[in-house]
Amino acid sequence: MDTCLQELTLEELKSYAPVIGVTDAAGQKVGQVEKDLLLYLLSMSASWMLAEIMDRFQEAVIAIDRHGRIFYLNSSYSKILGVSLGRLIGRDIRQVEPGAEIINVLEKKIPVFQEKQYIKTLDKYVSARIYPLERGSEFLGVVSIFQDTTVEVKLGEAVAKANEIALNYQRQAEAQEQMSRLEIIGKSPAFMKTVSQALIVAKTEASVLIKGENGAGKEMIAKIIHENSGRKTKPMILVNCAAIPENLIESELFGYEEGSFTGAKAGGKMGKFELANGGTLFLDEIGDMPMAMQAKLLRVLQAGEIEKIGRQRNIPVNVRLIAATNQPLEQMIQEKTFRQDLYFRLNIVEIDVPSLKERREDIGLLANHFLQVYNRRYEKKLTFSHEVLTFLHTYSWPGNVRELKNCMEYAVIMCSGELFGISHLPPHMKQLVGSEEAAGAEVMELAGASVQPVGQSYQGGPLREALGALEKKILIEAIAQNRGSKVRAMKELEVSKRTFYRKLKEYGINGSEKDT
Numbered sequence: 084m085d086t087c088l089q090e091l092t093l094e095e096l097k098s099y100a101p102v103i104g105v106t107d108a109a110g111q112k113v114g115q116v117e118k119d120l121l122l123y124l125l126s127m128s129a130s131w132m133l134a135e136i137m138d139r140f141q142e143a144v145i146a147i148d149r150h151g152r153i154f155y156l157n158s159s160y161s162k163i164l165g166v167s168l169g170r171l172i173g174r175d176i177r178q179v180e181p182g183a184e185i186i187n188v189l190e191k192k193i194p195v196f197q198e199k200q201y202i203k204t205l206d207k208y209v210s211a212r213i214y215p216l217e218r219g220s221e222f223l224g225v226v227s228i229f230q231d232t233t234v235e236v237k238l239g240e241a242v243a244k245a246n247e248i249a250l251n252y253q254r255q256a257e258a259q260e261q262m263s264r265l266e267i268i269g270k271s272p273a274f275m276k277t278v279s280q281a282l283i284v285a286k287t288e289a290s291v292l293i294k295g296e297n298g299a300g301k302e303m304i305a306k307i308i309h310e311n312s313g314r315k316t317k318p319m320i321l322v323n324c325a326a327i328p329e330n331l332i333e334s335e336l337f338g339y340e341e342g343s344f345t346g347a348k349a350g351g352k353m354g355k356f357e358l359a360n361g362g363t364l365f366l367d368e369i370g371d372m373p374m375a376m377q378a379k380l381l382r383v384l385q386a387g388e389i390e391k392i393g394r395q396r397n398i399p400v401n402v403r404l405i406a407a408t409n410q411p412l413e414q415m416i417q418e419k420t421f422r423q424d425l426y427f428r429l430n431i432v433e434i435d436v437p438s439l440k441e442r443r444e445d446i447g448l449l450a451n452h453f454l455q456v457y458n459r460r461y462e463k464k465l466t467f468s469h470e471v472l473t474f475l476h477t478y479s480w481p482g483n484v485r486e487l488k489n490c491m492e493y494a495v496i497m498c499s500g501e502l503f504g505i506s507h508l509p510p511h512m513k514q515l516v517g518s519e520e521a522a523g524a525e526v527m528e529l530a531g532a533s534v535q536p537v538g539q540s541y542q543g544g545p546l547r548e549a550l551g552a553l554e555k556k557i558l559i560e561a562i563a564q565n566r567g568s569k570v571r572a573m574k575e576l577e578v579s580k581r582t583f584y585r586k587l588k589e590y591g592i593n594g595s596e597k598d599t
């Protein structure tokens with residue numbers, strides 16, 4: 084039978100007689116051809132066409148049969164992997180590319196899509212789609228189609244890096260701005276990292292546990308968090324857990340109703356939780372909170388409401404909690420003096436404030452700042468002598484920034500001239516000048532030393548004022564000798580908590596607002 088070959092499909096061709104007559108476009112017989120030869124030629128031309136098409140793809144294609152033998156590769160495969168096709172056809176994929184994902188698909192027969200796969204030997208990234216090849220229920224092999232995404236990935240990484248740098252820069256600028264607004268001094272990387280962490284956590288509602296030595300600036304960091312949070316228009320209330328007698332802590336925190344106990348104030352009393360409602364409650368020296376109180380605090384944090392003494396119904400409160408400590412709470416948990424459940428509730432985010440000796444770059448800045456502050460306050464014009472500056476940089480500062488601040492105030496008060504020399508340092512520092520202890524050693528033995536008379540002669544004026552000035556100096560010095568710990572200074576001076584904190588407030592020592 085004569086036929087027009089272009090119109091035949093392979094399937095139709097198979098049903099034809101072994102010899103097929105061939106006509107031209109006008110229907111004229113032009114010759115004949117054997118069916119088998121025609122079938123062969125057609126199958127060749129089909130696979131040749133397919134290969135031609137596949138070679139136009141930018142994606143690399145590799146196909147293996149069910150035994151793992153490579154039977155097809157397109158030219159992008161050889162370009163991306165830098166291998167010649169001839170060397171790979173017929174080889175076992177397990178030997179060519181051991182560990183390749185295509186081997187997993189061969190074994191599991193489940194498709195795999197990989198976004199960013201790194202090929203170490205080529206230093207290239209590829210994204211791949213790997214499918215099992217099936218005809219009906221028969222498994223034939225696997226095809227993997229992948230793309231070289233190295234340029235995109237590296238570009239993406241460069242953009243991410245640039246963004247990170249820009250973000251860091253922005254964070255640093257933000258940190259600087261906040262620091263100057265709140266008069267917080269520092270430039271050391273360690274301190275700047277702490278400030279940056281505070282700014283990040285400020286935007287969240289997470290409870291924060293601030294750790295650091297006495298006087299290192301934990302309260303300052305708490306202020307940064309509050310001032311940069313959504314609660315900044317509401318109060319930040321400070322509670323120094325160490326300064327409140329154990330029997331008063333509950334009424335301080337939760338308040339009481341009028342007439343709820345003998346001695347209760349008329350009209351009752353608002354507790355710190357109520358005062359901080361909508362804002363932030365800063366619990367300083369949380370390690371000093373008695374165990375019974377820890378349990379009550381935990382209950383409040385879990386329930387979001389307080390039990391006011393003498394009141395029937397609980398009061399809902401919305402308070403963000405920031406706690407601070409210089410004590411090893413983890414060890415206290417082991418010793419059963421601090422509740423583990425409370426620790427986890429408080430320590431959603433932990434921020435460490437570095438001690439001053441861990442950031443000596445900040446000493447000069449801080450010393451200068453405080454000298455200017457007290458020069459203005461006491462109307463003086465003190466400048467540092469060379470020896471004092473050297474000493475300040477080598478001293479170990481066990482009381483951290485607070486000790487440095489007190490030292491500056493002491494010198495400005497004591498110095499009658501304009502040059503701040505060694506003789507104007509507090510006695511416990513003066514005696515270290517030139518000694519090895521000044522150079523980084525802890526002044527442990529001074530912690531228990533008795534307070535020395537400060538040795539300033541009477542300079543005129545009423546006795547009441549002269550005694551007041553002397554009392555203030557003694558308080559400052561006692562705190563400095565106790566490495567900034569007010570609690571220890573108070574015990575050493577053998578005065579009641581009430582008197583001690585009233586005097587601190589009276590003389591404006593160390594921000595009396597936290598000493599509730």
Ligand SMILES: Nc1ncnc2c1ncn2[C@@H]1O[C@H](COP(=O)(O)OP(=O)(O)OP(=O)(O)O)[C@@H](O)[C@H]1O
Pocket residue numbers: 266267268269295296297298299300301302303304367368407409484485488567568593594
């Ligand atoms: N970076 C700083 N810049 C300026 N002043 C600072 C800085 N750090 C701390 N201070 C000042 O030092 C004193 C002690 O700081 P702060 O009360 O924040 O320390 P603390 O770690 O909370 O102390 P404590 O352990 O006694 O609670 C405060 O008067 C504070 O104003």
